[in-house]
Structure formats: structure tokens, C-alpha cells
Amino acid sequence: LTRASGTVTKEKYDVVIVGAGVIGLSCAYHILSQEPSARVLVVEKALSAGQGDTAKSAAAFRNVFTSEVNRLLADTSVDFYSHIQNDLNFPLNQEFVGYLWLLTSEMFEHVSPIIERIRKSGVALKIWEKEELTKILQGARLDVSHQDEEAKMMKLETITHALQGIKCGTIGPEKLVEFFEGEIKKMGAEIHYGERVNSIIVEPTPKLNLAREPLVWQRAMIAGVKTSRDEIRAECTITAAGGWTPILLDPLGIDSHIRTKKRQVFTLRGPKVSALLHTKGFNELGVLPLTLVPPCGIFMKPSRADNSIWTGVSDYIGRAFTFEEDPAAEDDFYTYNIYPVISHYFPHFVDVRPFNKWAGHYDINTVDANPYIFEHTGLIVVVGASGSGIMKADAIGRIAAAAHAKKDIATLYGGKHFKVSRLGVETRNVEPEEFVI
Amino acid sequence: LTRASGTVTKEKYDVVIVGAGVIGLSCAYHILSQEPSARVLVVEKALSAGQGDTAKSAAAFRNVFTSEVNRLLADTSVDFYSHIQNDLNFPLNQEFVGYLWLLTSEMFEHVSPIIERIRKSGVALKIWEKEELTKILQGARLDVSHQDEEAKMMKLETITHALQGIKCGTIGPEKLVEFFEGEIKKMGAEIHYGERVNSIIVEPTPKLNLAREPLVWQRAMIAGVKTSRDEIRAECTITAAGGWTPILLDPLGIDSHIRTKKRQVFTLRGPKVSALLHTKGFNELGVLPLTLVPPCGIFMKPSRADNSIWTGVSDYIGRAFTFEEDPAAEDDFYTYNIYPVISHYFPHFVDVRPFNKWAGHYDINTVDANPYIFEHTGLIVVVGASGSGIMKADAIGRIAAAAHAKKDIATLYGGKHFKVSRLGVETRNVEPEEFVI
Numbered sequence: 001l002t003r004a005s006g007t008v009t010k011e012k013y014d015v016v017i018v019g020a021g022v023i024g025l026s027c028a029y030h031i032l033s034q035e036p037s038a039r040v041l042v043v044e045k046a047l048s049a050g051q052g053d054t055a056k057s058a059a060a061f062r063n064v065f066t067s068e069v070n071r072l073l074a075d076t077s078v079d080f081y082s083h084i085q086n087d088l089n090f091p092l093n094q095e096f097v098g099y100l101w102l103l104t105s106e107m108f109e110h111v112s113p114i115i116e117r118i119r120k121s122g123v124a125l126k127i128w129e130k131e132e133l134t135k136i137l138q139g140a141r142l143d144v145s146h147q148d149e150e151a152k153m154m155k156l157e158t159i160t161h162a163l164q165g166i167k168c169g170t171i172g173p174e175k176l177v178e179f180f181e182g183e184i185k186k187m188g189a190e191i192h193y194g195e196r197v198n199s200i201i202v203e204p205t206p207k208l209n210l211a212r213e214p215l216v217w218q219r220a221m222i223a224g225v226k227t228s229r230d231e232i233r234a235e236c237t238i239t240a241a242g243g244w245t246p247i248l249l250d251p252l253g254i255d256s257h258i259r260t261k262k263r264q265v266f267t268l269r270g271p272k273v274s275a276l277l278h279t280k281g282f283n284e285l286g287v288l289p290l291t292l293v294p295p296c297g298i299f300m301k302p303s304r305a306d307n308s309i310w311t312g313v314s315d316y317i318g319r320a321f322t323f324e325e326d327p328a329a330e331d332d333f334y335t336y337n338i339y340p341v342i343s344h345y346f347p348h349f350v351d352v353r354p355f356n357k358w359a360g361h362y363d364i365n366t367v368d369a370n371p372y373i374f375e376h377t378g379l380i381v382v383v384g385a386s387g388s389g390i391m392k393a394d395a396i397g398r399i400a401a402a403a404h405a406k407k408d409i410a411t412l413y414g415g416k417h418f419k420v421s422r423l424g425v426e427t428r429n430v431e432p433e434e435f436v437i
Numbered sequence: 438l439t440r441a442s443g444t445v446t447k448e449k450y451d452v453v454i455v456g457a458g459v460i461g462l463s464c465a466y467h468i469l470s471q472e473p474s475a476r477v478l479v480v481e482k483a484l485s486a487g488q489g490d491t492a493k494s495a496a497a498f499r500n501v502f503t504s505e506v507n508r509l510l511a512d513t514s515v516d517f518y519s520h521i522q523n524d525l526n527f528p529l530n531q532e533f534v535g536y537l538w539l540l541t542s543e544m545f546e547h548v549s550p551i552i553e554r555i556r557k558s559g560v561a562l563k564i565w566e567k568e569e570l571t572k573i574l575q576g577a578r579l580d581v582s583h584q585d586e587e588a589k590m591m592k593l594e595t596i597t598h599a600l601q602g603i604k605c606g607t608i609g610p611e612k613l614v615e616f617f618e619g620e621i622k623k624m625g626a627e628i629h630y631g632e633r634v635n636s637i638i639v640e641p642t643p644k645l646n647l648a649r650e651p652l653v654w655q656r657a658m659i660a661g662v663k664t665s666r667d668e669i670r671a672e673c674t675i676t677a678a679g680g681w682t683p684i685l686l687d688p689l690g691i692d693s694h695i696r697t698k699k700r701q702v703f704t705l706r707g708p709k710v711s712a713l714l715h716t717k718g719f720n721e722l723g724v725l726p727l728t729l730v731p732p733c734g735i736f737m738k739p740s741r742a743d744n745s746i747w748t749g750v751s752d753y754i755g756r757a758f759t760f761e762e763d764p765a766a767e768d769d770f771y772t773y774n775i776y777p778v779i780s781h782y783f784p785h786f787v788d789v790r791p792f793n794k795w796a797g798h799y800d801i802n803t804v805d806a807n808p809y810i811f812e813h814t815g816l817i818v819v820v821g822a823s824g825s826g827i828m829k830a831d832a833i834g835r836i837a838a839a840a841h842a843k844k845d846i847a848t849l850y851g852g853k854h855f856k857v858s859r860l861g862v863e864t865r866n867v868e869p870e871e872f873v874i
Binding site for chain 1: 654
């Protein structure tokens with residue numbers, strides 16, 4: 001073994017964050033809020049913030065969960081967003097339109113005891129009976145006739161009830177990103193746009209400059225990132241790269257503990273769609289809540305800004321785990337999976353084709369659908385928001401900042417405490433979510 | 438929606454098992470032992486059994502663990518293998534050469550309380566002091582001199598103690614495979630060799646023969662496999678494909694919960710190596726135990742059959758997660774990672790280069806290093822043996838057979854009970870292993 005002469009490299013940054021999506025920016029924001037002197041760099045391959053899966057999101061939020069972790073992460077983040085909008089006067093387009101789960105009698109029976117428990121935990125809920133729903137949802141076809149061969153084949157069932165979550169709604173991801181980005185710049189963060197992280201630097205400590213370092217008998221640690229422009233060294237590297245994370249971590253042999261799936265959004269417009277969008281009776285805004293349609297949870301999201309309803313659905317078995325640089329939404333997916341269901345219950349959609357569509361990725365924790373935040377000798381992995389990244393981003397940033405500061409407890413917005421290790425791997429403590437319909 | 442005319446397909450098999458490695462064969466063996474009338478087919482891409490990662494294994498076993506799951510799975514399997522060899526008179530080349538962990542003083546201090554707890558659980562252990570070791574391990578260099586610049590650079594430390602596990606040793610994987618294969622053929626299993634499973638069939642139930650089935654509003658289930666020769670339909674599909682499993686399951690969007698890494702074995706020969714191999718004093722066979730060398734757990738495995746010592750080591754950070762059809766062992770890996778350590782403590786290896794080498798894969802559960810056995814509407818995934826597939830194969834087969842029979846409890850060899858759900862995903866109940874040195 002021969003040792004080349006080593007040079008001591010001064011770390012330029014305390015923290016380099018991979019990704020300027022909503023999660024990366026929230027991490028930067030909370031690290032700088034807690035440690036104002038920290039030298040923070042955010043590296044982003046897109047030309048501006050929030051252009052990846054953040055921009056592709058349906059951007060809805062809710063507080064209706066049985067799991068304490070789900071409720072804490074979502075509820076405190078939603079409160080923080082209200083604080084930004086109301087107290088800091090930075091509009092986020094946060095609108096409390098509500099969530100509306102349409103239920104068949106079988107679903108209602110299954111979910112009733114769970115609803116009672118959620119209500120007891122202080123979550124505002126309203127249950128609607130079919131008669132009321134029929135009056136409010138004008139033009140909807142809640143009954144499934146036994147003469148309807150197509151409905152029979154599709155096993156569609158009559159909607160007998162609906163559950164409305166009150167502290168639920170939609171938000172503008174681009175506004176949230178703008179808020180975080182503006183604040184971290186004021187606090188002195190650097191952001192490099194258009195710079196792609198190609199790899200994460202693994203080094204032995206101490207560095208011996210041997211061939212093929214780190215060798216198995218050396219202690220390996222993460223020393224920064226190699227980008228399309230530069231080698232960036234930092235005391236701590238944080239990956240906040242969502243569904244792209246396995247592509248960064250697999251070459252290192254570090255498990256990101258998530259799988260990536262494409263998720264699609266289709267937007268629908270027309271006079272009848274507009275009438276449905278402006279359904280009155282559910283909220284003060286006089287619009288349809290974010291509505292979930294059985295049997296497979298297709299969502300219909302009110303979008304006042306473009307006078308449209310957005311739709312999409314999570315597909316499970318049969319949809320591959322993959323990451324694509326530029327995923328495309330599929331017309332056929334709308335035609336075969338979504339259209340037959342929503343046009344049945346809501347004839348407003350008959351013959352309506354999407355006027356816009358796009359696709360992004362979920363970074364899915366397939367075990368408990370909550371984020372992972374774990375440390376690995378110089379690396380903090382923040383991943384697995386599982387499609388709830390926007391609704392939980394504030395809490396996730398606070399917990400990651402606590403992990404960075406080597407604190408055991410994070411303080412969420414409103415003062416609630418959260419044990420950082422609950423989102424770790426070996427130390428994980430996340431209850432299974434029972435409200436899954 | 439238009440429905441093509443459907444045909445009712447009779448399932449030809451009750452169970453199709455993907456993979457005739459030691460895990461797949463054990464599954465077949467125990468399913469047929471419990472359900473003799475089951476129509477079982479094993480499909481294997483290689484031309485005979487156990488040619489994949491089973492053949493590439495170092496094939497050692499031990500019962501030295503703190504985790505109950507580790508101990509139960511390994512210990513009962515080892516007992517079953519002894520039963521095959523001693524009671525059924527089918528030689529498996531099972532040799533109780535022992536495991537020998539060489540320990541620095543720091544390691545010994547760390548591990549002492551853990552050793553005591555393992556001993557109290559009934560595991561036979563012996564602790565060796567340096568003086569005794571020096572006498573037995575002739576030619577070894579247990580002391581690290583402070584004048585030794587290379588040892589200093591490598592942070593090698595003096596070996597002060599060793600821990601020997603008694604009910605530990607090595608086995609012939611090809612013999613174990615031969616046993617299982619012979620038995621399942623007697624019990625009526627079919628095995629198709631040289632037939633590659635290209636994909637797993639996902640179908641809605643009921644099948645409507647619509648384009649792009651299953652659609653999100655249908656109930657999807659696994660109906661069999663498509664192979665290089667045929668479409669094979671079965672009531673239950675079992676994947677026992679080790680590190681290849683994600684390649685089968687990712688396209689379906691089903692998480693296999695494991696990552697795959699290459700693992701290499703190098704074999705060493707020569708007069709001095711032979712002398713070390715035939716070290717007397719540790720066991721009745723008069724050979725070196727399977728010995729683990731600090732600081733990174735390089736193993737030296739006695740191989741009497743070819744008068745050699747095999748070596749290898751698990752590399753973690755820096756070794757990518759990948760699966761290769763035909764992974765190759767790397768000379769450099771031996772040269773830089775293994776040689777400097779083993780040749781330091783055992784000058785027997787100075788200037789010895791491998792006379793043979795090969796590489797296989799580990800299917801690693803990065804959370805608790807134990808197998809996953811879980812069901813998913815017609816699919817049973819058996820994966821994640823994490824390099825302990827041979828030492829746990831019997832128990833894994835019994836638990837998979839119980840899962841197939843929809844039993845909650847599996848009976849392991851010797852009569853111990855094991856709750857099948859402990860190896861599931863959401864229901865998982867595996868204690869962290871504390872004996873990690």
C-alpha cells in the first residue's frame with residue numbers, strides 16, 4: 001500500500017441540499033431558522049424552484065387520519081401555511097374547500113367506527129346522507145341501477161353517504177415554493193439552479209488517497225456531491241430529491257427505502273364541469289370540495305383559477321416502479337381508468353376529454369406511507385412523503401433540521417414535540433393508518 | 438366499454454415457484470410435505486437446481502445471535518440438516534468446524550455483555566484468551582506493533598480475544614439442493630429447467646378481457662407467470678428468486694422490500710495456507726473454524742474438500758445495489774480490501790493470490806437482515822435472506838408453506854412454533870440483532 005500525499009480540503013458549506021422542491025426548501029428554511037450562521041447551499045437541476053414533482057402535484061391537504069404521525073405532520077404544516085398566509089400576509093392560495101369522500105353503504109359501515117375515533121381526536125368532520133347529497137350535487141347520479149349493465153360489470157355501487165373533512169383543502173405549490181425560496185435567500189442561503197447532482201461523494205475518514213477508497217477496512221462517510229459543474233464539499237449532505245433519490249443512493253449501496261411511481265393529473269373543462277365546480281353548500285367558497293369517488297379513490301379537485309376540475313388516481317398493482325426524467329401522462333389512462341367511473345356518477349363529464357395533463361412521481365414508502373428522515377455518516381436522507389409532500393413539507397423540514405442539529409426532539413408549528421427517531425429506519429415508530437378508503 | 442368473450446381457464450397448478458435455489462426447493466418440499474396432493478411446479482432459468490446464488494454461497498451456518506427470529510430460523514434449520522445427514526443418511530457435508538470471531542480489546546469489551554446474554558439463551562460458546570490463541574494459531578501475528586506504519590495507517594489493532602461458536606460450521610449447498618430436489622420429485626413436483634420467467638401475470642378478477650386490464654376500479658390478482666416457453670397459470674405464485682426478485686416485482690409495482698448486492702468469494706491455496714487450514718485445537722476435525730477477522734469481518738472459511746481457505750467480506754457503503762446476470766469477482770477487490778488485512782494477521786497469505794474466485798448476490802433486507810414472507814392476492818413473496826439463505830432455508834420453507842396453507846403458525850423442525858406474520862411487512866415483528874461485530 002502506498003499513500004499519495006493528501007491535501008486538507010476546507011469544507012465550503014455546512015449543508016448541501018440536493019433538490020429545490022418543496023421538501024428541500026423547507027429543510028433549508030428550518031435549518032437556517034434554527035442555525036442562522038449555517039452556510040447552506042441548495043443544488044437544483046431545474047432552472048428554478050419547485051419545477052419537479054412539487055409542480056406536478058394536485059396540492060391538496062387534509063387532517064383526517066387515525067395515525068398520530070400523519071395527523072401531526074399534516075395538521076401542523078397546514079397551520080403553518082395559514083400563518084404564512086394570514087399573519088405574514090404572503091398569499092399561498094390556501095383554500096379550505098374541504099375533502100369529500102363519497103361512500104357506498106359497505107364503505108360507510110366499514111369506516112363508521114374509524115370516523116368516530118377520528119372525530120374524538122378533535123378533527124372536524126361532517127357526515128352527509130344521500131338525500132342531502134342528491135340536492136346539493138345537482139346532476140350527479142348517486143344511484144346505480146341494476147339495469148345498468150356497465151355499472152354491474154364495473155361493480156359500481158350506489159353512493160349512500162359522504163364524509164366531509166373541514167380542515168382540508170388545496171394550496172398553490174408555486175406560492176409555497178416562492179415563500180420558502182424568498183426566505184432562505186434573505187437568510188443567506190445560496191441556490192444553484194440548472195446544476196445537476198451526478199453523484200454523492202463517499203470518502204474514507206481519514207482520507208489516505210489510496211486506489212479504490214473507501215476500502216472495507218476504512219470508515220466511510222459522505223463528503224458532498226459532484227455536480228454537472230463542480231465538486232461541492234459539505235459537512236452534511238441532505239438528499240431531498242423525492243422519487244429521484246434511489247438513483248442517487250443506489251450506487252452507494254444506501255437504501256432509500258422508497259419506490260418511485262408515476263402519478264398523473266388530467267384537467268377537465270366545459271359548461272357542465274363548471275356547474276359541478278361551482279357546487280354550493282359544502283363550503284363558504286361555493287365550490288365542490290376535493291372529492292374522492294369509489295371504488296378506487298379517483299379524486300376530483302376544484303381549481304377555481306382555471307375554472308376546471310382536476311382528476312387523477314393512484315394506481316397500485318400493475319403500475320411499475322420507475323423514475324423517468326420527463327414522465328408523460330397517458331390519454332388511455334384517463335380513458336379506461338378514470339372516465340368510466342367519474343362519468344357514471346357525474347354525467348357532467350360525459351364526452352369531456354382532458355384539456356391538459358401532466359405526470360410526476362410519488363416517492364412511496366410502501367410500508368406506512370410516511371416520510372423517512374435518517375442519518376448516515378454525513379448524509380441525511382429525507383424521502384418518502386408518498387404523495388403528501390406539500391401537505392407535510394413544513395413539519396418534514398423541521399424534523400430534518402432537528403436531525404441536522406443532532407436534536408432528539410423537533411418542535412413542530414404550534415409547539416408540539418416530535419421525536420426525530422420516529423421517522424428513522426431501525427427506530428421507526430409510525431402507527432398504521434386505518435382511515436384508508 | 439366493450440367486453441370481449443371470456444374463456445374460463447382451468448389453473449393447471451396449485452403452486453408455481455419461481456426459482457430452484459435452496460429457498461424455492463425448500464418451499465416446494467414443505468408445501469408438498471404438508472399438502473401431498475398439491476400440484477407444484479418449480480420453474481428455473483438455469484439448467485439444474487441451485488446454480489444461482491445458492492452455488493455462489495460460502496455456505497456457513499451459526500446459531501450465535503441475540504435476535505429470537507435469527508436464532509429460531511437458523512438453529513432449527515441446522516438441526517434439520519443434521520437430521521437429514523444423521524437420521525436419513527443423506528450426507529450434506531455438514532461440518533461443525535465452529536465460528537471464530539477474532540476480537541480487539543475494544544470489540545471484546547463491547548461484545549462481552551452481549552455474549553453473556555447469548556450464552557444464557559443456551560447457545561454454546563467458548564472464549565479464547567490471546568495466550569491460548571497464539572499457541573493454537575501457529576504463525577499468526579495477533580499483535581500489532583506501533584512501529585508498523587501500514588497497520589497504523591489501516592488502524593489495525595491487536596487481537597486480544599476470540600469468541601468461538603460451537604454449533605456453527607459449513608455445509609455443502611449442492612448436497613442440500615440434491616436432497617430437496619430428490620424429495621420433491623418423489624412427492625410429485627414438476628421442475629422445469631432452462632425456462633426463464635419473463636413476467637408475472639396480473640389479472641383482474643373477474644376477468645373482463647378489456648384493454649389494459651386490470652384497471653384501477655378492478656380487483657387485481659396474480660394468476661401465474663409468463664416464461665420463455667409458456668404461459669403458466671397457478672392458484673398461487675411464489676417468488677423465491679433472491680436478488681432477482683425486484684426485477685420480477687418492480688414492473689408490477691409490488692415492493693420486494695430488498696436490495697441486491699454483489700458478494701464475492703476468493704479461494705486461497707499453498708503450503709502455508711494448508712498449514713493454517715489444518716490448525717488443531719478448535720474442533721474434532723482439526724481444521725480452522727470459519728474465522729472472522731477485524732476490523733471489517735473478513736471471513737476465512739476452511740474448505741477441506743479442495744485443501745483451501747475461502748475468503749470474502751461484505752462491503753457496505755460504496756458498493757452499489759445492482760443485479761447482474763453473470764456477476765464477476767474482482768481481483769482488485771481481493772488485492773485492496775481483503776489481502777492487506779488477512780496477510781497482516783496471517784502471514785500465511787503473504788504473496789498468495791486467489792486460485793479461484795466467483796461472485797453471487799445477496800438479497801438484502803437493509804432493516805433487520807431477515808427474510809420477508811408476505812402474501813399479495815395470489816402471490817407469496819419469499820425474499821430477503823440477506824446472505825443467510827442456506828442456514829435458514831428449512832425454516833423459511835416451513836413458514837412459506839404455512840403462509841400458503843393460510844395458517845397463522847408454522848411449526849419449525851423440533852416442534853417450535855413461529856407466527857407467520859412476524860416475517861410480513863405491516864405486521865413485522867423481528868427484534869434488532871445486537872450481535873453485530
